[in-house]
Amino acid sequence: MKALDPQIRHFIEDVCREGARLRGGRQLDWAERRLIAAQARAPWREGGPRMAATRDYRLASPHGEFGLRVLYPLVMETRPSPALVYFHGGGWCMFGLDTHDRLLREYADASQRVVVAIDYSLAPEHPYPAALDQAVIALDWLQKHGADAGIDARHIALGGDSAGANLAVAAALRLRQAGQLKRISALLLNYGAWTPALSAVARQSLGTSEDMLSGAEMDEFWTAYLGPEAERTASPLSAPLHAELQDLPPALLLWGDRDVLAEQNQAMAQRLVQAGVQVHAHVYPGAPHSFIEAMSISDQARDAIARGAEWIRRHTPVFSSQGLSA
Template identity: 50%
Template sequence: MSTGDDRLDPDVRRFTEAVMRESARLRGAGARDLAEARAIAERVRAPWRAGGPAMAVTREVELACAVGALRLRLYLPAAPARPLPVLLYLHGGGWCMFSIDTHDRLMREYAAAAGIAVLGVDYALAPEHRFPVALEQIGEALAWLRASAPAFGIDPLRIALGGDSVGANMALATALRQRDAGTSAGLRALLLNYGGYDPVMPAGDRALLGAEGAMLTAAEMDGYWHDYLGPHDPARVPALAAPLRAALHGLPPALLVAAERDLLYGQSVELARRLWAAGGTAALRAYAGAAHSFLEAMSVAPLARRAIAESADWLRGRLFAGDEEDGGSDPAQAGESPEDAR
């Protein structure tokens, strides 16, 4: 199976074609229900999350929430000699697929490369649990993290929020909720990987980057928005669901990782512009030849490994700022200006 995009990085193409080919094989000719589709998605991703760095501590926690138990997974790359910063990470999957298992290696990679703790959140999936259930759970996970941080050797005043695809959407929405509630103390950074921030996508992007055969098609993204919101008018969507429509002042510094061969590429570019216009600090890093989900190709694609390493370096600069013993990068060198977009 070919993606039909001759501008993809060869190693990323290898990943995307393998994932789509195996997904098609497991689905077969018949329609699959949602439970089967989720199981197939987990199975297809399993080989790509194998390997990677070992953690000193990996611990699972369950929180009691209104819609049932919420599973969290905490990663510590080494036994902390002093409280570590932490990245609360939200997996992608269109609000209705994937889990902290599909993204296990990516979270371990961030923990090891940045020298920080990472907390993965296995939020409730749509369409069974539609907006804003997952956002409310993420808020509960953040509250638990702040309260429990000292017991795990984590600094509750050095927190980053991050995610990929719809996880980036909810990381940004969580930062907005924290800002509006006056509870954003300690939020130091946003790591936003190829996020989808609005259901309205330009016709040109839909045709050029979201056609059949792409890693993420326009039809798939439309379906994900429907699963998340239910029947809706795309022009009348709450700003916490479509944060491109929100007031974007007063947010932590953001790193936007954008894949240039991704349907959602333009939304990262537009979000960076709006963050700058609102007086915020934002770095836009666009990766030529990258498709949606390209970070999951880390086991075969140097491009994905480079993006993870660069993001980890940026996180270190933000989360260890002022820590002379750490030796992390100077955040002033992170390229946080409109000129960083390319």
């Protein structure tokens, strides 16, 4: 296992230092933790590609209204455009459209596809299955209204990072249950959270309090999402490592070898292969959890975005009035 990548280390040290300064040693509630996490990351989402336009929508759900943002790149191969539907990470408890704004713009620009970001309701105020229900509602909305928003709903990729990768696969599984999986062309899965179980080796070597994501933090996130007995109560839809994965669309899995979730990402890639899914996986040496956030200074983060964008382009072909085009 390689030492932490020096470019990414700079990002981690800056975010952790600023987060500690803003906390000031206080015990924080979830609302305060979300605000500080966003503030500490604010400089790291500056810059990046400009969009031709951005539209925000509000959708209804049994768990309350939630947001949906559509980002249109300056260059699109066709109108309406295929789309990447992206679910942000943050342990189902933190982050949102603003923390992931630059990443969303990078994907839109590099893929020349519309990106649709889901601002799902957060745990613990809205535990499982709120976020998953809203994911499916958003996909149904795209099926019905996508053309009005300039989206070709025949060619949709689902993606996400960490908890968002979990939601992307869970949403695909829900569509499979409904006989509608053909609506999804591909999966883009960045360092996903696939099961509450973490090995002792992962906790001790990669999930300490000094790491970007600790084992204790993951336990807290899973408890907020599923309750205090998360390992016992996890279902195939909340912990997709334990799901039957056959018939899922082609999946790209990206993670770093310095991530406490590295073991379960390797296990998820293997389970997908065993289920007959077309899988491409790439492991970044010296990269921790959330390394793609360091895109402004990290070669590895930029490579991960480029790989993801190319995967989206490959699996969401565009159609012109003359037929299929490249």
